[in-house]
Amino acid sequence: MFDLVHKYRRVVQVILVLLVVPFAIWGVESYTSMGGARDTVAKVNGSEITLREFTEQYRVQQEQVKRLFGGQVDPAMLDSPQARRALLDSMINQRLIASEVARNHLVMSREAVIDAITSSPDFQENGKFSAALYTGYLQSRGLTDARNVAELQTQLPVNRFVAALTETAIPSKTVTSRLAALESQRREISEVRISAQQFQSQVKIDDAKLKAYYDANPGEFQAPERVRAEYVVLSAEALGKSEPVTEEEVRKAYEARAAAYKVEEQRRARHILVKDKAEADKVAAQAKAAPNSFAELAKKHSQDTASAGNGGELGLVTRESLVSPKLADAVFGMKQGEVQVVESEFGVHVVQVTGIQAGTSRPFEEVRAELAADLAKQKGQKKFAEAAESFSNMVYEQSDSLKPVAERFKLQVRTTDWIAKSSRPDGVLDNPKLLGALFSGDAIRNKRNTDAVEVAANTLVAARVVEHQPAAQRKFEEVKDEIAQMLRQREGSELALKDGTAKLEKLKKGEDAGISWSAPRMVSRRDAQGIPADVLRRIVSADVSKLPAYVGVPIPDAGYLLVRISKVVDGGGAADAQAAQRIVGAFGAADYDAYVAALRERADIQVNTATLEKK
Numbered sequence: 001m002f003d004l005v006h007k008y009r010r011v012v013q014v015i016l017v018l019l020v021v022p023f024a025i026w027g028v029e030s031y032t033s034m035g036g037a038r039d040t041v042a043k044v045n046g047s048e049i050t051l052r053e054f055t056e057q058y059r060v061q062q063e064q065v066k067r068l069f070g071g072q073v074d075p076a077m078l079d080s081p082q083a084r085r086a087l088l089d090s091m092i093n094q095r096l097i098a099s100e101v102a103r104n105h106l107v108m109s110r111e112a113v114i115d116a117i118t119s120s121p122d123f124q125e126n127g128k129f130s131a132a133l134y135t136g137y138l139q140s141r142g143l144t145d146a147r148n149v150a151e152l153q154t155q156l157p158v159n160r161f162v163a164a165l166t167e168t169a170i171p172s173k174t175v176t177s178r179l180a181a182l183e184s185q186r187r188e189i190s191e192v193r194i195s196a197q198q199f200q201s202q203v204k205i206d207d208a209k210l211k212a213y214y215d216a217n218p219g220e221f222q223a224p225e226r227v228r229a230e231y232v233v234l235s236a237e238a239l240g241k242s243e244p245v246t247e248e249e250v251r252k253a254y255e256a257r258a259a260a261y262k263v264e265e266q267r268r269a270r271h272i273l274v275k276d277k278a279e280a281d282k283v284a285a286q287a288k289a290a291p292n293s294f295a296e297l298a299k300k301h302s303q304d305t306a307s308a309g310n311g312g313e314l315g316l317v318t319r320e321s322l323v324s325p326k327l328a329d330a331v332f333g334m335k336q337g338e339v340q341v342v343e344s345e346f347g348v349h350v351v352q353v354t355g356i357q358a359g360t361s362r363p364f365e366e367v368r369a370e371l372a373a374d375l376a377k378q379k380g381q382k383k384f385a386e387a388a389e390s391f392s393n394m395v396y397e398q399s400d401s402l403k404p405v406a407e408r409f410k411l412q413v414r415t416t417d418w419i420a421k422s423s424r425p426d427g428v429l430d431n432p433k434l435l436g437a438l439f440s441g442d443a444i445r446n447k448r449n450t451d452a453v454e455v456a457a458n459t460l461v462a463a464r465v466v467e468h469q470p471a472a473q474r475k476f477e478e479v480k481d482e483i484a485q486m487l488r489q490r491e492g493s494e495l496a497l498k499d500g501t502a503k504l505e506k507l508k509k510g511e512d513a514g515i516s517w518s519a520p521r522m523v524s525r526r527d528a529q530g531i532p533a534d535v536l537r538r539i540v541s542a543d544v545s546k547l548p549a550y551v552g553v554p555i556p557d558a559g560y561l562l563v564r565i566s567k568v569v570d571g572g573g574a575a576d577a578q579a580a581q582r583i584v585g586a587f588g589a590a591d592y593d594a595y596v597a598a599l600r601e602r603a604d605i606q607v608n609t610a611t612l613e614k615k
Contacts (some may be wrong), residue, residue, distance in 0.1 A: 042088060043606045044095040047086070051611055057091060058084070062432045096599045098158055104456060106157040126260055132378070139385060139458060166588035175483070186524045187539060188567035190517035194503070197560040200488040201494035210483045214476050221479045224420040225471040229438055229463045232402050232411045233428055234391045236458035240380025242410065245372045254364050254369050261362040269331050270312035272297055273304040273347050280341045280348040287339045287350060294339075294352055316357070327351070343613055384458050392452040395462040399448040402464055415466065431455040433516065434463060444468050493557055500556035500560025504552040507562070517564055535561065544568050563605045 042049045101107070108116075118129040125133060138148060186278035214221065254261070272287075272294075274280045283301050287294050302308035322328040324344040334340055334353045342349045388408060394405045406413045417492030419425050421439050429435070437443060443465050452460040503513040523529045528536045538551050544565055551563040 031143070038043050041608055041611050041612065042092060043604070044092055045099065045604050047095055047099070049091055049095065054088060054091065054612070057087060059433055061087060084612060088607065089228035092600075092605060093159070093596050096596065096603060097161065098154060100599065101154070101157050101230065104161075106161060108153050108156050110149060110153065113149050113156060116156060117149070134380060136457075139381065162592065165592045184524060185524060185540070186522045186527075186569040187544070187565050188520050188522050189539060189568075190564045190566065192515045192517055192518045192562045193555075194500045194562065196489060196492035196557065198492075198495040199499070200492040202495060203488045203491045205484055205487055207480075209487070210480055211476060213483055213487065218473060221474045223469075223472045223474050224422050225437060225439065226418045226420045226423075226469050227444070227465045228416055228418055228467040229429075229465050230402060230413050230415045231429065231461055231463035232395075232406050232409075232413055234384070234387060234409060234411065234452070234460045236377070238380070239378040239383040239387065240378075242383075243379060245375045245379070246327065249375055250368060250371050251364070253375055254367065257371075258361065260465050261367060263360045263362075265332070265359035266316045266318055266357040267331055267353055268316050268357075269292060269314045269351060269353050270298065271304070271307070271314060271327075271352075272302040272350040274301055274313050274350065275303065276346055277341070277343070280350050282387045284339055284341050284350045287352065291337070291339075291352075297350075304547035316355075381458060388452075388460060391460055391462075395449045395452050402449060402462060405462065418469075421471075428455045428459065428461050429463070431461070434461055438463055438465060473607040489557055493554075493559060496559040498551055500554070500562060504550055504562060507550045507564070515562065520566060522569070535563070539563055539565065 005249050039051045041054045042046045062186050083394055117123065117134065123130055123134045134145075138145060140563070143151075210237070244432055250333060254524050272280075274283060279301070283297055287297055296310030299310055302312055307313055317331065319328045319332050322331065324346060326344040327342055327346075330342040330349075330351055331353060334351070336353055336356050338353045339350065342351050374535070391405060391409060394408060395402065398404045402413050405411070416425065416429065419429070419435075421435075424430055425435075431453060434450065434453040434455060436451065440450075442448055443450055447465055449462050449464045452462045455461050503515060506513040521529055523531060523536065523539060525536070525540055531539070538553055542549050542565060547566060547568070549565040551565070553561045553563070555561055
């Protein structure tokens with residue numbers, strides 16, 4: 001996974017910006033320089049984007065990308081000037097849209113936001129709003145209820161405004177059909193890979209060449225700055241385990257949640273809905289005389305068209321699932337097989353109960369472990385909320401040692417191996433903000449504790465440098481073999497490119513290039529068959545007016561790929577629902593981009609480059 005992420009680092013840098021805010025990204029094209037306001041990253045029509053806001057968005061995007069790739073992302077790889085500029089650009093777009101929303105007086109009322117929160121599926125438990133889930137959400141993000149509601153009063157209208165822009169695009173049927181046909185068009189291809197490795201034996205490298213490269217590129221051969229550190233972790237999970245849940249607490253919780261563990265009584269019933277009592281009595285008499293005839297009687301007499309064709313079956317029902325209280329009382333008061341006439345607000349029913357499943361409850365022993373874990377989690381979250389501020393203050397106020405805070409909260413002081421500045425340590429230390437604090441000048445020079453950093457929900461870490469080694473130039477003898485391998489690979493790639501390009505020209509002229517093609521296979525925009533996106537784009541956009549057609553693609557540091565297109569199978573003209581949705585989405589995104597571009601043209605946007613580039 002890490003190799004994949006490293007290979008497509010530019011893709012990851014784009015993804016991480018897309019995850020921060022739901023707005024399109026536009027390149028920063030022409031900004032005037034901005035002086036002063038050292039903590040202001042940009043101004044948008046006079047509205048400031050502060051360094052603090054930018055840093056928080058940066059932290060959020062790092063966490064989101066780490067979750068997306070299972071934590072296997074080097075934070076340093078994502079912190080490029082392009083990524084920082086793109087992140088700021090997305091924040092500028094957000095500010096512009098928010099201004100338009102405010103100008104059009106689209107801010108939601110506090111009551112409407114509260115209603116949206118309480119009805120959100122994220123905060124529902126057993127179909128009802130859970131205060132515990134909502135409180136946990138607020139704590140994990142360091143928010144108060146008041147601040148969250150206030151932010152949503154602006155954010156929810158912004159989201160709806162963007163949706164209105166992007167969901168109203170209506171491409172013509174002709175355009176949709178044509179694009180759908182292109183999307184589903186298939187091309188039969190064969191391949192041959194010209195490996196750089198096969199040319200490496202031809203590369204001649206001597207010590208003089210190696211030394212020349214070393215002297216010309218000293219920056220490539222530095223041992224990175226590194227530290228050894230000690231750290232402590234305050235987490236809700238550990239705090240929850242520090243005070244075991246008692247048997248009495250578990251039993252009390254079981255009793256309090258008895259309703260949640262109860263399985264309601266269910267009955268299988270069927271009915272015949274008729275127009276009056278006289279007809280119902282007549283049908284009921286027929287059903288009692290011949291119980292097996294109930295289904296046929298329902299098909300013949302029932303006015304409930306939804307169930308008549310199915311013999312009047314209502315299926316398994318609970319008392320609450322029956323809309324009519326009178327019908328519910330009758331069904332749950334009858335014996336199995338009994339037939340009754342029941343009047344309800346819907347008419348007159350002939351009802352028969354055909355099965356009874358008694359109500360049950362999940363026994364205490366079955367849910368004991370689940371309850372104990374939940375109670376421990378609640379205890380831990382409560383203790384964490386009480387301890388977090390004291391922990392943070394203590395590591396700051398007694399900054400020359402972690403021992404006092406460890407003793408106060410009964411924590412273990414742990415020690416790391418050497419951590420390079422560009423590395424990704426395992427566990428809780430794999431956090432950009434914490435690593436940045438460890439490698440700060442104050443932490444290294446004065447061996448002071450870092451601030452308490454929230455590395456995950458309900459988890460704080462403070463660390464302290466124990467030993468430091470600055471970056472140092474590696475000696476030529478240490479890196480000589482590395483340089484040799486790198487130069488062989490690089491020059492082998494150049495030879496593969498030269499050979500591949502020559503073969504491609506021969507193929508285009510109809511000459512024999514002396515290559516053996518792989519077995520043919522079909523690819524399309526929808527089904528890439530594992531082909532990288534940049535290669536697929538060249539295949540599907542190649543001129544196929546004359547077949548076979550040929551495409552050549554350099555593969556960086558690996559060689560050259562030749563592709564033969566031998567057949568084209570056109571797709572149908574009609575777009576299925578998913579294809580139509582993708583096409584509409586593309587048009588909607590284009591409409592949104594155009595709208596944002598128009599806002600940017602009219603806006604006064606200033607960027608403080610020096611502040612933006614602060615680490």
